[in-house]
Structures are given as C-alpha cells and as structure tokens.
Amino acid sequence: NCSLFNPTPSLSAIIVNRYKLRGNIRSFNLGGMGCSAGVIAVDLAKDLLQVHSNTYAIVVSTENITQNWYFGNRKSMLIPNCLFRVGGAAVLLSNRSADLQRAKYRLLHVVRTHRGADDKAFHCIYQEQDDMGKVGVSLSKELMAIAGGALKANITTLGPLVLPISEQLLFFATLVARKLFNAKVKPYIPDFKLAFDHFCIHAGGRAVIDELEKNLQLLPIHVEASRMTLHRFGNTSSSSIWYELAYIEAKGRMRRGHHVWQIAFGSGFKCNSAVWQALRTVRPSPNNPWHDCIDRYPVELIDGVARPEAQKQAELTSPR
Numbered sequence: 001n002c003s004l005f006n007p008t009p010s011l012s013a014i015i016v017n018r019y020k021l022r023g024n025i026r027s028f029n030l031g032g033m034g035c036s037a038g039v040i041a042v043d044l045a046k047d048l049l050q051v052h053s054n055t056y057a058i059v060v061s062t063e064n065i066t067q068n069w070y071f072g073n074r075k076s077m078l079i080p081n082c083l084f085r086v087g088g089a090a091v092l093l094s095n096r097s098a099d100l101q102r103a104k105y106r107l108l109h110v111v112r113t114h115r116g117a118d119d120k121a122f123h124c125i126y127q128e129q130d131d132m133g134k135v136g137v138s139l140s141k142e143l144m145a146i147a148g149g150a151l152k153a154n155i156t157t158l159g160p161l162v163l164p165i166s167e168q169l170l171f172f173a174t175l176v177a178r179k180l181f182n183a184k185v186k187p188y189i190p191d192f193k194l195a196f197d198h199f200c201i202h203a204g205g206r207a208v209i210d211e212l213e214k215n216l217q218l219l220p221i222h223v224e225a226s227r228m229t230l231h232r233f234g235n236t237s238s239s240s241i242w243y244e245l246a247y248i249e250a251k252g253r254m255r256r257g258h259h260v261w262q263i264a265f266g267s268g269f270k271c272n273s274a275v276w277q278a279l280r281t282v283r284p285s286p287n288n289p290w291h292d293c294i295d296r297y298p299v300e301l302i303d304g305v306a307r308p309e310a311q312k313q314a315e316l317t318s319p320r
Contacts, residue, residue, distance in 0.1 A: 001030035001037035005064035034266025035202055038238035039274045043110040049095040062088035063237035070136030077136035087236025105276040109161050113154040113271045121146045125267035150271035158273050162195040197258040200244040202265050203230035228297050250290035254282040
C-alpha cells in the first residue's frame with residue numbers, strides 16, 4: 001500500500017517481478033487510502049488467510065513524498081512538507097500451524113471506521129491544486145476534531161472486544177444515567193490501559209499524539225514509541241505504526257502475552273485499529289531500524305523538539 005505514489009505497473013507488480021514470485025500469487029495494490037492503509041492491508045491479508053489455508057501473506061507499507069512535494073505558498077499545504085518522510089515496512093503473515101513456534105504475534109482484532117459520508121471529514125485531508133495550479137495535500141484546521149470523532153466511533157466498536165467487564169459496566173451505567181435520567185455526568189472514558197500493554201499511535205504529528213494521550217488518559221511511557229518515532233523518522237505514513245512497534249521491541253519491553261493496540265488515522269477520513277498479542281518475548285534484533293541509536297532514546301522533548309544536548313547525542317549514531 002502506498003497512498004500518493006501509484007506507478008504503472010503497480011508497486012505490488014514491481015515486487016513480484018523483483019523477487020520472481022509464482023505466477024498464481026494474488027497481489028493487491030492499495031492507493032489513496034492515507035496513513036491508515038497499513039491496517040487496511042493487514043485486514044485484507046487476514047480475510048485472504050481465512051479463505052486460503054496453509055498460506056503466507058506479505059504486507060508492504062510505504063510512501064513516496066518526493067514526487068508529491070508541494071512547491072506553492074499555501075500554509076495548509078506546506079505542513080505535509082514539514083511532517084512527512086520516506087519510510088517503509090514489510091510484515092509477513094501466516095496461517096500455517098508450523099509457524100506458530102516462530103511467530104512473534106497473533107492478530108486478534110481489526111476494527112475499521114470510515115467517516116467519508118461527512119463532507120468535512122472527506123475534505124479534511126485532500127489532494128488539490130492551489131490558486132497557482134500547484135498540486136499538494138491540504139490539511140484542514142478541523143482535522144483534530146474530525147479525528148476525535150472517528151476515534152470515538154472506532155473505540156465504541158473496539159471496546160466491547162477488549163475491555164474488562166468492569167470497564168464495560170461503568171461505561172454502560174454512565175451512558176444510561178446521561179440518556180435516561182438526564183444526569184449531568186461526564187462521559188466515562190474507559191481505561192484502555194487495563195486492556196493493552198503497549199500503544200502504537202500513528203505518528204501523524206505532535207498534536208495527534210498529545211490529543212490521544214489526553215483523551216485516552218495514557219501515561220508518557222505509553223506514547224513514548226510514537227513521540228520518538230516522530231522525532232527520529234518523521235511521519236512515515238502507513239509504516240509509522242511498525243516503526244513504533246520496532247521501538248518497543250528494541251527497548252526489550254515486549255513480553256509474552258502482552259497486548260498491543262495500533263491506532264492509525266488516514267484520509268477519507270478513516271480511523272483503524274489492530275490488536276495483537278505477543279506469542280513470545282521478543283528480543284532486540286540487529287535488523288531493527290532502531291538498532292544503531294536505541295541507546296540514545298528516549299530524548300527529552302520541549303514543545304516537540306529535542307533539547308540541544310539530547311539532539312546531539314541522538315545524531316551521533318544516526319546514519320548519514
């Protein structure tokens with residue numbers, strides 16, 4: 001999946017050609033689906049694996065910002081130039097029983113929410129031409145409010161699947177009090193920390209991470225992977241949630257039985273969630289993208305920017 005860069009032949013066809021894959025392979029190329037396309041691709045792979053037994057599926061998530069660099073002067077279209085960076089991730093999925101012993105995670109749930117019927121949501125991330133005819137992606141000022149609404153709809157579906165009964169009862173009781181008795185009670189926000197050990201929030205920007213940390217009542221360590229990914233790699237679009245998962249692994253924090261919640265937002269407007277369970281304790285790997293600098297993280301951020309000393313230390317081990 002790649003949102004803005006869609007060559008012919010497709011990227012999936014390029015991969016088939018590069019690695020000389022079998023002729024009966026089923027390839028799909030997802031385009032224009034924004035930063036949440038990685039979870040959508042995982043959901044598609046999951047559906048295919050439920051139908052085809054003893055099979056592998058590989059999901060490749062990337063983005064090409066070079067071709068879509070905005071050269072105009074409209075502020076709302078200049079923001080992506082500052083945030084987005086090139087990144088890529090590949091995930092191998094299997095339904096083969098023989099792979100159970102070496103698999104890292106089991107996919108438990110995928111919940112997808114689409115707000116495209118609402119015009120404001122549909123246009124809040126929009127590729128268009130400015131007054132000078134220059135093409136770019138415009139980000140609306142209402143983006144955070146729209147993302148909040150999409151997240152609320154998403155967790156309303158996800159909550160009953162993952163939350164303990166006690167949290168569900170508290171949420172239901174508060175809802176009944178508000179609806180039936182017109183009680184002036186604040187909406188109850190379920191404690192998702194009781195359901196998940198790790199959170200991979202799409203590193204779309206500091207405001208996105210701040211808002212989810214506040215609304216979901218998370219601790220700084222829960223959003224550390226997202227903040228450090230944004231600092232080190234920028235917004236790598238649909239692959240960002242995999243850089244965050246790699247950060248948690250590189251820190252040696254992933255233990256057997258831990259549950260991971262990946263949350264991604266994308267144009268459309270979409271909010272998608274994937275829930276994974278660790279099948280084993282995951283050891284840091286030399287192939288991890290954080291391997292050369294993980295000892296320098298986390299860095300201390302002030303207004304989203306690393307302190308000069310911490311920034312210098314982090315850059316000492318960064319590839320040139």
